[in-house]
Amino acid sequence: MTNKKQTLLRLGLFLLIAFSLTWIPHFICLHIFGYEDWLTSAFGVIVTLTMYAPMLGNILTRLITKEGFRDLKLRFRLKGSLRYYAIPFLTEFFIMLMIVIIINCTHGNWKFEALAEASLPDVISELLLMLMMPLFYIALPCFGEEFGWRGYLNPKLEQLTGTCGAVIIGGIIWGLWHAPLVAAGYNFGTGHPALSVLLMCISCVFVNAVLFWLTKKTDSVFPAVLLHSIMDLNLQTFAIQYFTGGISEETIKKITALQGGLLGMVIPYAIIGTVFFILLLRQRTKKKIGN
Amino acid sequence: MTGLAYKEFKQNQGFLLLTLILPVLIAYPVCAWFLHSAQTAAGGATVMELIRQEQMGEFWLMFLVGAFLAVGLFQGMIFSADAKKVWAMWAAASPEGVKGYVRSKYLLTFAMSMIGMLSLQTGDFLMEIICAANDAGWFGMANFIPLFFYLQIILRAVDIPLTLRFGLKNGSLVKSIAMIVIGIAVMVIVSNFGEELVDLYEKATEQQLGTAVNLMLGLLPVIALALYWLSYQISCKVYMKGAEQYDK
Numbered sequence: 001m002t003n004k005k006q007t008l009l010r011l012g013l014f015l016l017i018a019f020s021l022t023w024i025p026h027f028i029c030l031h032i033f034g035y036e037d038w039l040t041s042a043f044g045v046i047v048t049l050t051m052y053a054p055m056l057g058n059i060l061t062r063l064i065t066k067e068g069f070r071d072l073k074l075r076f077r078l079k080g081s082l083r084y085y086a087i088p089f090l091t092e093f094f095i096m097l098m099i100v101i102i103i104n105c106t107h108g109n110w111k112f113e114a115l116a117e118a119s120l121p122d123v124i125s126e127l128l129l130m131l132m133m134p135l136f137y138i139a140l141p142c143f144g145e146e147f148g149w150r151g152y153l154n155p156k157l158e159q160l161t162g163t164c165g166a167v168i169i170g171g172i173i174w175g176l177w178h179a180p181l182v183a184a185g186y187n188f189g190t191g192h193p194a195l196s197v198l199l200m201c202i203s204c205v206f207v208n209a210v211l212f213w214l215t216k217k218t219d220s221v222f223p224a225v226l227l228h229s230i231m232d233l234n235l236q237t238f239a240i241q242y243f244t245g246g247i248s249e250e251t252i253k254k255i256t257a258l259q260g261g262l263l264g265m266v267i268p269y270a271i272i273g274t275v276f277f278i279l280l281l282r283q284r285t286k287k288k289i290g291n
Numbered sequence: 292m293t294g295l296a297y298k299e300f301k302q303n304q305g306f307l308l309l310t311l312i313l314p315v316l317i318a319y320p321v322c323a324w325f326l327h328s329a330q331t332a333a334g335g336a337t338v339m340e341l342i343r344q345e346q347m348g349e350f351w352l353m354f355l356v357g358a359f360l361a362v363g364l365f366q367g368m369i370f371s372a373d374a375k376k377v378w379a380m381w382a383a384a385s386p387e388g389v390k391g392y393v394r395s396k397y398l399l400t401f402a403m404s405m406i407g408m409l410s411l412q413t414g415d416f417l418m419e420i421i422c423a424a425n426d427a428g429w430f431g432m433a434n435f436i437p438l439f440f441y442l443q444i445i446l447r448a449v450d451i452p453l454t455l456r457f458g459l460k461n462g463s464l465v466k467s468i469a470m471i472v473i474g475i476a477v478m479v480i481v482s483n484f485g486e487e488l489v490d491l492y493e494k495a496t497e498q499q500l501g502t503a504v505n506l507m508l509g510l511l512p513v514i515a516l517a518l519y520w521l522s523y524q525i526s527c528k529v530y531m532k533g534a535e536q537y538d539k
Contacts, residue, residue, distance in 0.1 A: 041423065042416065042419035042420040042422075042423045042429075043420065045416040045419075045420075075292065075293065076398075119502055121502045121503075121505070121506045122502055122505060124506065124509065125502070125505035125506040125508065125509035125510075126505070127509070128506075128508075128509030128510060128512070128513065129505070129508060129509045132509070132511075132512030132513060133437045133438070133441075133508075133512060134437060135512070136405055136408065136437070136440065137408055137409075137412060137436070137437055137440075139405075140405065140409055
């Protein structure tokens with residue numbers, strides 16, 4: 001069997017495991033509980049548990065196809081790559097900054113009333129509590145995702161389709177993996193399932209660029225785990241609470257979940273993802289020139 | 292580093308497994324059994340009735356602390372196998388050196404804290420499901436678990452350099468005494484002021500308490516991680532001095 005065929009086979013098996021261990025429980029729970037009731041019930045923990053599916057896909061694929069456990073990208077690489085662990089925090093800061101700019105330009109008046117009323121220590125402590133307290137807990141399921149997507153899927157796709165293909169196709173696959181939840185209303189609300197899944201795929205392509213760049217730079221999944229964890233903490237609510245103002249109740253009622261997702265997720269991710277996509281392409285060009 | 296990590300994993304598999312299983316057992320089933328026994332002896336309500344009436348919440352908190360103490364105990368035991376002069380010399384002479392060896396211990400200790408946290412959070416979810424199935428609202432320990440996780444990191448940051456410098460036996464003795472004292476203190480405080488503590492924490496998270504407390508809570512993770520890193524630096528410096536006290 002050629003290398004390409006073998007890689008395709010392994011990819012196929014990985015995707016089968018990752019998708020079936022996620023989609024099946026999601027569809028069952030959506031059918032039994034419905035979207036809202038499921039996420040607010042104790043069974044909402046199943047969403048967290050299915051985040052480990054890509055990790056299981058990685059491990060089981062390697063075991064079944066006898067690929068072995070080389071190049072797991074599990075080294076921390078703190079020596080010489082410590083600065084890459086700061087990039088997730090900076091990235092999230094820029095995402096929050098862009099959300100603030102977008103929302104104030106479209107709906108707000110650049111008057112931060114909530115910030116003016118609160119004290120600086122209270123604001124700082126709220127941010128720290130939102131960021132640091134759950135970080136190492138949420139890092140575990142995020143590791144489950146990253147060990148699969150950036151630790152296995154992207155490198156395999158890069159072998160087949162190159163860096164661009166890995167980012168775009170990997171992002172689309174990652175977005176489709178969220179499809180049952182997103183179509184039911186996650187991130188973009190209800191009413192537009194197909195459009196929501198499309199927007200999710202677009203967001204995932206851009207976030208994939210950032211996460212893949214971090215993984216390639218450090219040859220480790222851990223910086224990507226850190227960024228994924230920070231992004232999942234939903235610090236955008238903090239930014240919107242304190243750094244947007246003048247949005248009337250009428251406007252808030254008019255903004256749909258879809259528009260909110262577009263303004264608060266797709267556009268900022270697209271901007272930051274484009275920057276990292278360019279960096280990835282530059283890195284690839286440098287390597288080609290070097291060779 | 293990979294070799295050291297593999298060696299730590301193989302050497303401490305048992306402790307890792309115990310760290311995954313024991314905390315969730317201590318914090319939830321053992322506590323439930325304790326409450327059941329106490330209530331049965333007093334002719335009182337069942338555990339589920341206690342949960343429904345939101346009574347005895349402080350005992351769940353106490354056993355949660357006990358679970359973290361158990362994790363702390365296992366974390367201390369990972370130093371025992373290597374407390375030999377020959378090993379210390381070998382570690383110092385290896386390519387990774389003392390820093391690599393000490394780093395592997397710190398990473399394993401941190402990983403054990405995270406595994407303990409995962410175990411307890413899983414138990415918390417299961418309790419929520421069980422209570423929901425019995426029409427009861429679970430207290431929810433989810434907010435306390437990360438707090439105790441960071442406090443444990445701070446405790447480890449303090450005791451690992453002591454263990455490495457003064458030897459395992461002396462270090463274990465000091466730690467055992469400290470754990471007993473802390474355990475008794477926590478039991479006394481939680482038994483007498485359990486509800487007030489829960490109120491205090493709820494107010495802190497709802498930002499009704501003073502700004503200083505909020506800031507301390509917010510800074511706690513940062514302080515814990517900084518202390519842990521500082522502790523690692525200190526341990527690297529004192530490791531060889533401590534190794535001189537080891538048996539051959």
